[in-house]
Amino acid sequence: MGRHRKLAGPTPLPTLTARRRLAAGLAGASALVATFLVLTVDPVAPPAPDRTTATAP
Numbered sequence: 288m289g290r291h292r293k294l295a296g297p298t299p300l301p302t303l304t305a306r307r308r309l310a311a312g313l314a315g316a317s318a319l320v321a322t323f324l325v326l327t328v329d330p331v332a333p334p335a336p337d338r339t340t341a342t343a344p
Contacts (some may be wrong), residue, residue, distance in 0.1 A: 301309075
């Protein structure tokens, strides 16, 4: 009789550090995409003429 290998158990979950790194990367990518969209996409309509920009006196 030959020796039998143990079956591999379930794969371990990603470590906390890896999860945090992934979350930080996704947040950074999201911020870059949002910035790009703000700078490149024109608003659908101009602001209403009766509204003024908020300026401090």
